[in-house]
Amino acid sequence: MPHSYRWALVDIETTGIHVTHDAIIEIAVFIITEHGVIATWHRLIKPSRSIPQTVSSVTGITNEMVHAAPDFSAISAELYALLKGCVFVAHNARFDYGFIKNAFKNNGISYQAPVLCTIKLLKALYPQQESYRLASIASALNISVHNHHRAQADVDTLHQIIVTMAERHSWSHMLSVAKTLYQKSSIPSKLITDVSQLPDAPGVYIFYRNNNPLPLYIGKSIAIRQRVMSHFSGDYAHPKEFALSQQVERIEVIPTAGELSALLLESNMIKEYMPVYNRRLRRKKILVGFKLMEQKGYLTVSIVREKIDEEQHAGEHRIYGAFRSMTEAKRMLLQIIKAHKLCPRLCGMEQGSGPCFSYQLKRCNGACIQVEHVEPYNMRLLEALKEYQEEIWPYPGAIAIKEHCPVNQLTQFTVFYQWRHLGVVSNEKSLAQWRKLVKENSSHTYDAYKILLSYLTHKADKYHIIELD
Incomplete structure (x- = not known):
């Protein structure tokens, strides 16, 4: 007699692959214990959206078939009672369990269960198998498949596969392997990288499809293995994490000496490769700000993408603001103009000669036609921009921030000049050549500025900062 167990074998069909957008259209469940199949359950489900023709052509389930079916809310209590106390077992379980x-969750029910993916179980018991698709495994085990891609038929096939595995390997061995698998975090079934071998040290990690050179996602952490595991042990409801888990097949790691170098490397790599699942940092390349110039004594404002060269002094051409885009800077400047009755023409927001349109509406005091004197206008403009003033570079020249990691034994020196990240060198002797880095890295990025400002403001005492000649 095999050891005691209670598994819910589950298969679903859906309108698509997006867990928060698509909907379930069919569910089938077999409850199996050491006594065999003790319950079966099957329902068509009326989805909240129509079934695409591509799905109907694969499953055979049409909109007409589910028109009179109950929606999920009508069967949720019954299904929850059926699944309660069971290990959730499915082929590519992340997909079924996630949906x-x-x-x-959408019906106010919190559901949590141990999850066993039979793809992982098959990989553990049949490591030489070329394909782990349900039909391929059934064929390899001489199991007939009928009505593939219908939930009830697929659950029946899955049950036959489990019974065959148990008979060939013994129930006790199969259950022991299965228990080890479902007690671990839910590692994606397609992932060929051994997550346990990833370093628990600082660096950047990159998710890939196996044969695609373009990254799916780029992340950073001071403890890479722990952070990667967290991607795969969530509640499956976040669409980005769910989609990542369905696609990631391998993970690469670039070690760094500390958190600062990892943050900067991640930011630069995201801008270079633009992974589909890194939206926040993808296009924020050059810092945008307000630059002041003078026209007939009046200060004027231009929105610029800032760069600097080696000879420029810290106090010249002060830039106000640190914006992600020209659009964001323009929107903020228009708010400043309105709040402080500044001249839109002198602020670059209006073309032409003579009085600006705002002057005619009594929203400008007339600096555009010299009605308002230079001094009060300039003072009001400077006061308005004070909160947007970029922090003064607090060093006479460039600096290098030294990081050392005792885990991976890496030492790195990250070089900065005038808030610009110039690069990373691995030994102190190379710092003498920092001026070459200025010529190679003249752009001023929003993210590098914010990262460095945060570190110098809150964490400077934790780092060894070297001032360079």
């Missing part, structure tokens, strides 16, 4: 869990 079921999210559907319960």
Whole structure:
């Protein structure tokens, strides 16, 4: 007699692959214990959106078939009672469990269960198998498949596969392997990288599809293995994490000496490769700000993408603001103009000669036609921009921030000049050549500025800062 267990074998069909956008259209469940199949359950589900023709052509389920079916809310209590106390077992379990869990959540039910992916179980028991698709495994085990891509038929096939595995390897061995798998974090079934071998040290990690050179996602952490595991042990309801888990097949790591170098490397790599799942940092390349110039004594404002060269002094051409884009800078400047009755023409927001349109509406005091004197206008403009003033570079020249990691034994020197990240060198002797880095890295990025400002403001006492000649 095999050891005691209670598994819910589950298969679903859906309108698509997006857990928060698509909907379940069919569910089938077999409850199996050491006594065999003790319950079966099957329902068509009326989805909240129509079934695409591409799905109907694969599953055979049409909109007409589900028109009179109950929606998920009508069957949720019954299904929850059926699954309660069971290990959730499915082929590519992240997909089925993610949809079921999210559907319960949308109906006010919190569902949590141990999850066993039979793809992982098969990989553990049949490591030489070329394909782990349900139909391929059934064929390899001489199991007939009928009505593939219908939930009830696929659950029946899955049950036959489990019974065959148990008979060939013994129930006790299969259950022991299965228990080890479902007690671990839910590592994606397609992932060929051994997550346990990733370093628990600082660096950048990159998710890839196996044969695609373009990254799916780039992340950073001071403890890479722990952070990567967190991607795969969530509640499956976040669409980005769910989609990543369905696609990631390998992970690469670039070690760094500390958190600062990891942050900067991540930012630069995201801008270079623009991974589809890194939206926040992808296009924020050059810092945008307000630059003041003078026209007939009046200060004028231009929106610029800032660069600097080696000879420029810290106090010249002060830039106000640190914006992600020209659009964001323009929107903020228009608010400043309105709040402080500044001249839109002198601020570069209006073309032409003579009085500006705002002067005619009594929203400008007339600096555009010299009605308002230079001194009060300039003072009001400077006061308005004071909160947007970029921090003064607090060093006479460039600096290098030294980081050392005792885990991976890396030492790195990250070089900065005038808030610009110039690069990373691995030994102190190379710092003498920092001026070459200025010529190679003249752009001023928003993210590098914010990262360095935060570190110098809050963490400077934790780092060894070297002032360079």
